[in-house]
Every structure is written in structure tokens, then in C-alpha cells.
Amino acid sequence: MPPTLRPPAARPRRVTIRDVATAASVSTATVSYVLNDTPGQTITEATRRRVREAAVALGYSPHGVARALREGQSRIVLLAVPSMRGGRGLESFVAGMSAELRTLDHSLLVTTSEDGLPREAIQAIAPRATLRLADFLAESAWRGPVLGAFDGRLAGLEFHTLTQLRHLAERGHRDIAFALPDHPDPIADQRVAHVEGAATSLGLGPVRVLRLEMGEDAHARRAAVRELAEATPVTAVATYSDDVALGVLGAMAALRLRAPDDLAVIGFDDGEAGRVSQPALTTVRIDAGGFGRRAARVALGLDPGEWVESPSEVIVRATT
Amino acid sequence: MPPTLRPPAARPRRVTIRDVATAASVSTATVSYVLNDTPGQTITEATRRRVREAAVALGYSPHGVARALREGQSRIVLLAVPSMRGGRGLESFVAGMSAELRTLDHSLLVTTSEDGLPREAIQAIAPRATLRLADFLAESAWRGPVLGAFDGRLAGLEFHTLTQLRHLAERGHRDIAFALPDHPDPIADQRVAHVEGAATSLGLGPVRVLRLEMGEDAHARRAAVRELAEATPVTAVATYSDDVALGVLGAMAALRLRAPDDLAVIGFDDGEAGRVSQPALTTVRIDAGGFGRRAARVALGLDPGEWVESPSEVIVRATT
């Protein structure tokens, strides 16, 4: 049987603006004006009430598709993420963005797209705006006044990275490494740049960048970590993610090195694994909810609103 | 400044079916018939070519919103997931579903919704179908012939759970525990039921269910794991996720218990953390791509197609 689509099911009649108009004995235009609170329209309170009551009585809700056709775009913003494997940071970002959009009568939909814009989805729903996460992480929309270095203005990931390194600096570490996965990553270069910037502004020495093997080859990991711990002055390693941190810690355990004495380790984005493993991982918890809200407003072309305070904090556990 | 939406930007004129019709000197109906290969229409090959050439020359692509209004639903299927924190399983599921839908001229969009259907998104885009992940995991759509127990037909999670426990059974374990997070979870009960079913069909003893504290309280975890290892005949523990497995392993390390000798541990869904931590975690890798494809076809009301073979396998590492 060839995979042909069967014809769409017979349409269950839906409640339209016309039904509301009839019920309230007005025209559809009046209904639209009332329900949308269109400014500059003179409609008596009595009529307004009639319309509103008819609408709820019939259970009317506007047909987003028809509206989108008329308005040229749907009340949706599309977020393109590289993959569905998110952490706490992405989760809170999406939650915040979604909540803020709901407030503004829009909704958030997520799509995966490796690179480029999700053209098919855009064709399909004509979103009000499309945001690529990787782009946005470096976007000036994140900027706002912030305590610390960098002339007071920081992008999101920059800020979290500063949080991460500041903790290390406060513990007295001067020579640090930054470990990131060896597999390709859209924002790896950005992250490295942020780490180097943060290190400079905190007065640390040059950062050793370590691309850690994240496959089954534990030997390679061990060799890399041994080299780091024994042949360099590095005393602490900040990581791209909790997973990478766990890799460093795993190699250290095999080498009988202890955190934080032999090497301090701090993760990023507070996953479950780091919390429950042994030794418990120090990490930075990112509350991207505020950023998500900002992202929502920026996507709709609104004023981003107030800057959110302390969007990231260090969760101190056993490895620093 | 009150947060009012600014008026939609002046619409950049888009290429419509009318433009194509004009360019090809035919009516819009003809264009539609040609581009959609509508059956039962007699249109000469010459005309068809003219239309198609005009369409590509103008860069025409149909306006999904207009089409959705006319057809009553958009060519989109909506997947509602409880959170953006997915693992390999979700990632491959989404990838497979998305790919299959693309084949069928639809696209996949993801939304988060704690419980219930994502009503706002549905209103907004009138999706062809909406799938709640949690529902779908238990759905009969997953069913197909499969080697092993359960009269040859298994749902997806059932299948993966069987893979997980079979490995333990093959290693000679009879008394096992199943550890799951203590925080609420939409599919926890299902998982437990599947584990019990699998244990029965494999001839194992009754399964001890352990809800593991997944917060900062390492003592509680340790106490629970000590009890399990010392006061029960349990020799192996299967877990809800790699994260839970790492928690068990962490507690074991603190108690100086060794895997697999004191207690064997097998995770679920092969995350990065389990692969790189020490000892390296045995786990089950789920390739949900095939399930995603099936889901796509089921969502569109098509025949699910052939059953996919071996959608999950055990990655044997150091803990079993």
C-alpha cells in the first residue's frame, strides 16, 4: 500500500465569530472590536457585555489560523534548538520565555534544526518571530547592567562563565583550565572566548583549553587529565558542562587524584548526575527564566524590561 | 511604558499562487492542480511544465497558513513533552519523527506542557495531530512482533525495560531492585509496572522498588543503598535513568561497595555522564528513531509500517 494521506476528516463545525455575532445580534465587526478591545471604537457598555456573554456562552475562541492569515503572521514564536537534550538552563529558559509569551497572547513552539533556519516550519506557521538559540546566546539582547567586570554589561553566557571562574578565583586559584567536549558544538568557540575574557578580567593566568574525549576511551581521558594535573601549574578546571566535569572526575578517580586537593573541578548547569555522584560536583546553577522572558520581549520587538538580577549562582559541593 | 504590541510590520509582498498563475498564463486553479498533482485533472504536459517552471522561477512556496485555513488543519504535528530535559531516547525519537513527517510533507513542532493538552498552541496552529509523549509511550501504536516474552507484542518502554532486565537475568541475577527518582514523574508508575512484568516473564523474584532521594541529601541515599545491599538478597539494581544509576553508584562509592561485585547496576538511556564517569556505567541505549517514525505515521492516521528491529541494546561497561 503506497503511503498516501487519507482525506482530512469531516470538519466538526466550530464556533466562529459569526455565531457570536448572531447570538449577540450585532455584526462580526462589532464582535471583533469588543473582544480585541480595539481602541478608537465607540461601542456601548451594554453591547460589549452582550458580546462578551455570548462569546463565553458559546465557548468561542478565535481561530488562530484565520487570524494569522489576515494579520500576515501567527501569534507564535519559534525557538530553534540544536537538540532535545537540554539541561536545566534550557529548561528554565524555555519555561520563562513561554510564560512571558503567554502573557503577551502568544505561544512558544520549539523545533530542532542543526543549522540554518527551520524553513519548513516557518512556511507552515508564519511565526511572528524565529529565534535560533545559538544565535541568541551571544545576542546583545542579553546585555544589561551587572556587578563586576566588563564595563558593567554582559551577555548571558559571559555572565554565567564569570560566575563560574569567579568562584575559582575566590578560592585562590590562578592557573586554571577549561575543559570542553571534543565533539563539534555550535557554541564551543564562544564559550572559550568567554572563559578567556573572564580569566583576564579576574586577573588569572592564561587559560589552558582541554578538549576532553567524551567517548568510550577512558584511557585518553586519563592521559589528558594526568598531563593536566602533573605537567602543568593548573590547580582547577572549569568545565563546559556537568558531563565534562564528571569525565574529569572519573579520570581523576582512576588516577587516584582527589578533588579539590589535587585538582578542583567546577561544572556548569547543575544536572542531576553531578548532584548525586561521588564526590558531589560543585557547579553553577543557571536560572535562565529571566533571560527567557527577555528573549520573549525582544522577539516581539518590545522593550526587554528590567534587567534580571543574579541569574546564576554557584552550588558549592565537594569538588572545589 | 505599558507593554503594547506594536502593529505588525508592513508586509513584504510574498509570491502567491496568483503570481505563478499570471506568469504561466493560466488560472490559479490550474496552478494548484499542477503543483499538488491533484488526481482526476486533465492538464497537458506542456502546461504542467510551464506552471512548474514559473513556480521555481518565482521561488514560489505555498503559504501554509492559507492552506491550513482552507483545509481546516495545518500540516503540522505537535509533540507535547513534559520538559526540555531530554536524553538520547527523546532526541532520537524526535529526530525520527521529524524526518518521517518531512517525508510526508508535514513538520514536527514541540511544546512543553505539564499536563493536559497544549490548548493555546492547538488554537494557534490547528495541528493535524497532537501527541502527548507520556500517553504515547504506553500506546498500542508501539506494538509489534518482538522476540521474547509477552506473547510477542510489546509497547516501547516495555521493550526497553525487558532489554534492561534480560541483561541482569543473563548475568545470573535473580533478586533485583528497581530504583527510580523520588520526585513525581508522569510515567513512573508505568515504568514500575513494566519492570514487574519483565521480571515475571524472565522468571526473576519479586522486584524491590526503591524511590531514591535525588536531592542534596547524600546521607539518605547512602542509607537506602546500604539497606538494599546488606539487608536484602538483592544483587543487582536496574534504574529509571542513568542519573539514578549514578546516584546509586555514588552512594556505593561512599560505602566502599563495588560494582558489580557487591551490587550490579544498570542505567537507562545512555547519557554522557555514565559513559565518562568512574566506574563506567552499563546502560541500555535506546534508538527511538524507528519509534519516532512509527509515531509520525500513526499521528497522520497511516499504516505504521514495518516493525523496527532491535530498538534498544545493552552497552556493557564496568558496573554489571
Added chain:
DNA sequence: CGCTAGCACTTAAACGAATAAGTGACTAGG
């Protein structure tokens, strides 16, 4: 008393596609 202005609405035209129901021209059958 004629005219304008405001009020409280209504009419009608989009938005872009899909498709049922035509419409001439030509062919074939009786």
C-alpha cells in the same frame, strides 16, 4: 434651518490557498 460632528454601529474587502461547478471546443456515436 442647514450643516457638521459624533455616536453606534454595519458593510465589504482583504489575506492565500483548494476545489466544486462550470464552459467552450472538439470528437465520436447514432
Added chain:
DNA sequence: CCTAGTCACTTATTCGTTTAAGTGCTAGCG
């Protein structure tokens, strides 16, 4: 020679909203 049928298209309607442009009525002003 008349009619029915096919061919190759076209015309016109529909989906459900939003919104510019009316419309009839009353009040107020000069």
C-alpha cells in the same frame, strides 16, 4: 446532422478573521 462525452481549462466560493470605509441618527452650533 444532432447530441453526448471528453478534454483542458476557468470561475467563483469557501475557510474565519481584521479593519477601512461607510451609514443612519441625533445633538449642537451659527
